[in-house]
Amino acid sequence: MSDLSEPGFEGTELLNFMKSVLDDDESLRKKSVQQAKANVILTLKNKDKKTKSWFFEFKSTGEVQKIDGAPPKADVTLMMSDVDFLKLVNDEANPQKLYMSGKLKVKGNLMKAVAIEKILRAADPRPKAKL
Numbered sequence: 696m697s698d699l700s701e702p703g704f705e706g707t708e709l710l711n712f713m714k715s716v717l718d719d720d721e722s723l724r725k726k727s728v729q730q731a732k733a734n735v736i737l738t739l740k741n742k743d744k745k746t747k748s749w750f751f752e753f754k755s756t757g758e759v760q761k762i763d764g765a766p767p768k769a770d771v772t773l774m775m776s777d778v779d780f781l782k783l784v785n786d787e788a789n790p791q792k793l794y795m796s797g798k799l800k801v802k803g804n805l806m807k808a809v810a811i812e813k814i815l816r817a818a819d820p821r822p823k824a825k826l
Contacts, residue, residue, distance in 0.1 A: 699761050701747045706739055706780040710749060713815075714759045724757035727814050733770040733807035736762070737815075741777045751811065771803035771811070784815055 699710040717724045731753035738748040748762040750769070775783070779798050782788035790812050793799035801808045 697760060699749060699759065701761065703741045703743055703745060704739055704747055704777050705741075706777045706784070709781065709784050710759065717757055717759065728753050728755060728757045731807065731810045731814060733804065733810065734768065735807065735811050736766055736769040736772040737780075738772060738774045739777045739780050740774070751814075753811070753814070769803065771801060771805070771807040773808060773811070774800040774802070783812075 699714055700707045717727065731751075733751075734754050735751040736748050737751065738746055740746045748766055750760050750762050750767055752758045752760070754770075775793065775798060779788060779793055783790055783793065783799075790799060790809075794801065
């Protein structure tokens, strides 16, 4: 399993968790591909203003990998701060509000970006309360 960690980026722990869940659960990986049907690049900016990107191959394989070098072709690119990514995944921020306030930038197919939100939120390792 390749490590998605990047020094200085707090959100990479959640990316590693998400990758491990997808790697271990083939049915969830297939469901994610069916739901998204898109290749997505997530670019995060940390508090030191450095950026790093990850590639979500959700057209066929359901794999997540760190991008080193030139980015692959994607249907949509999401750009946000590392802090806002953590808030989004932890369900502490509304993606529409992030987008409308300019904290979440989307290049490409906006509808594909909406589809990927549920997959990103699945990276939250906290147990969900059942009512």
